[in-house]
Amino acid sequence: MSTVDGAVFAALADPTRRALFESLVHGGEGTATGLAARLPVTRQAVGKHLAVLERAGLVQARRVGREARYEPRTAELTAAADWLTVLAAEWDQRLARIKSLAENPDA
Amino acid sequence: MSTVDGAVFAALADPTRRALFESLVHGGEGTATGLAARLPVTRQAVGKHLAVLERAGLVQARRVGREARYEPRTAELTAAADWLTVLAAEWDQRLARIKSLAENPDA
DNA sequence: GAGATGCGCAACCATTGGGTTGCAGGAGGA
DNA sequence: TCCTCCTGCAACCCAATGGTTGCGCATCTC
Numbered sequence: 001m002s003t004v005d006g007a008v009f010a011a012l013a014d015p016t017r018r019a020l021f022e023s024l025v026h027g028g029e030g031t032a033t034g035l036a037a038r039l040p041v042t043r044q045a046v047g048k049h050l051a052v053l054e055r056a057g058l059v060q061a062r063r064v065g066r067e068a069r070y071e072p073r074t075a076e077l078t079a080a081a082d083w084l085t086v087l088a089a090e091w092d093q094r095l096a097r098i099k100s101l102a103e104n105p106d107a
Numbered sequence: 108m109s110t111v112d113g114a115v116f117a118a119l120a121d122p123t124r125r126a127l128f129e130s131l132v133h134g135g136e137g138t139a140t141g142l143a144a145r146l147p148v149t150r151q152a153v154g155k156h157l158a159v160l161e162r163a164g165l166v167q168a169r170r171v172g173r174e175a176r177y178e179p180r181t182a183e184l185t186a187a188a189d190w191l192t193v194l195a196a197e198w199d200q201r202l203a204r205i206k207s208l209a210e211n212p213d214a
Numbered sequence: 215g216a217g218a219t220g221c222g223c224a225a226c227c228a229t230t231g232g233g234t235t236g237c238a239g240g241a242g243g244a
Numbered sequence: 245t246c247c248t249c250c251t252g253c254a255a256c257c258c259a260a261t262g263g264t265t266g267c268g269c270a271t272c273t274c
Contacts, residue, residue, distance in 0.1 A: 006122055013117035014232080025198045033250060045233055047252075066241040066250055074195040081191035088181040088188065091132045121262080140220060152263055154222075173220050173271040 004083040008076050011056035016041060017049045021058060021072065029062070029071040111190040115183050118163035123148060124156045128165060128179065136169070136178040 012018055016039065023038070024030055032050055036043040050070050053059040057076040061068045119125055123146065130145070131137055143153040157177050160166040164183040168175045 004125075006120055006125065009116045010120035013113055013120045015113055016232080018111075018113065022194070025194055025201075028201070031250075041232090042234065043250085044235085044252090048232075068251070072198045074198055077191050077195040081188045081195065084184050084188035084191070087129070087132055088184040091179045091181055094132075094135070123262080138220075148262085149264065150221085151223095151265085155262075175221070 004080055005056070005076070007056040008058065008080045011052050011058055014049070014052075016045075017053060020046065020049055021053060024059065024070060024072050029069045031067045031069055033067075035070075111187055112163070112183070114163040115165065115187045118159050118165055121156070121159075123152075124160060127153065127156055128160060131166065131177060131179050136176040138174045138176055140174075142177075 012021070019039065020035060023035060032047045033043050035050075036046040039046065050059060050061070054061060054070070058073055059070050060073050061070050063069075119128070126146065127142060130142060139154045139157060140150050142157075143150040146153065157166060157168070161168060161177070165180055166177045167180050168177050170176075
């Protein structure tokens with residue numbers, strides 16, 4: 001049973017964090033101060049959010065001199081997507097089985 | 108751009124709620140008191156969680172006499188899965204494009 | 215009709231969490 | 245070297261949240 005890490009969902013639950021992550025995906029790697037310039041929050045708040053994303057495995061920091069550049073990671077992303085897809089498939093199959101039994105009540 | 112509803116991720120962020128949802132998927136529809144019997148929380152807590160899941164569109168209540176039976180819904184689930192998959196694909200394509208440019212620096 | 219059962223609502227409590235300000239330290243450029 | 249810029253850490257504030265108890269209401273069952 002693929003037990004999914006709740007940290008991924010918790011990380012993506014916050015709108016600021018989702019905006020941050022999408023900004024990284026579409027704009028490439030970025031730093032805390034650079035990302036904070038385009039958001040209505042302070043640099044420290046962005047730093048906290050990036051730490052949460054990193055703990056969830058959605059992002060990885062790379063040190064370049066005095067700045068920390070963050071880059072998206074797709075592993076946890078696809079793992080979470082798979083978990084969701086499997087759950088949906090399981091339920092749909094259950095529904096299909098029940099419907100099939102109702103229409104064709106043989107042994 | 109498929110802006111995903113953060114309520115789905117917020118709903119799945121809580122471990123109790125995930126357990127609740129998985130229990131519904133694998134065991135079929137259930138009531139608040141019935142689900143609470145298998146969890147270390149009170150019925151009222153389960154009721155609140157089910158309300159959150161329902162608001163997120165992950166579950167739907169059906170009234171049968173004096174009891175409320177909850178059943179999973181896959182629409183929001185697959186929508187969230189698609190959002191994750193698309194994001195991962197976008198980033199992977201970006202990486203592939205960069206790698207291709209590095210190996211073959213033509214116009 | 216009377217008691218049991220399932221539910222929803224409200225009040226309340228403790229913890230988490232997103233946000234801020236302030237400060238100290240390390241790397242770059244003049 | 246000195247100054248600037250980016251970062252990390254700590255303290256603090258307030259709102260949101262997961263959990264509880266208690267109550268009232270509706271619905272079965274005997």
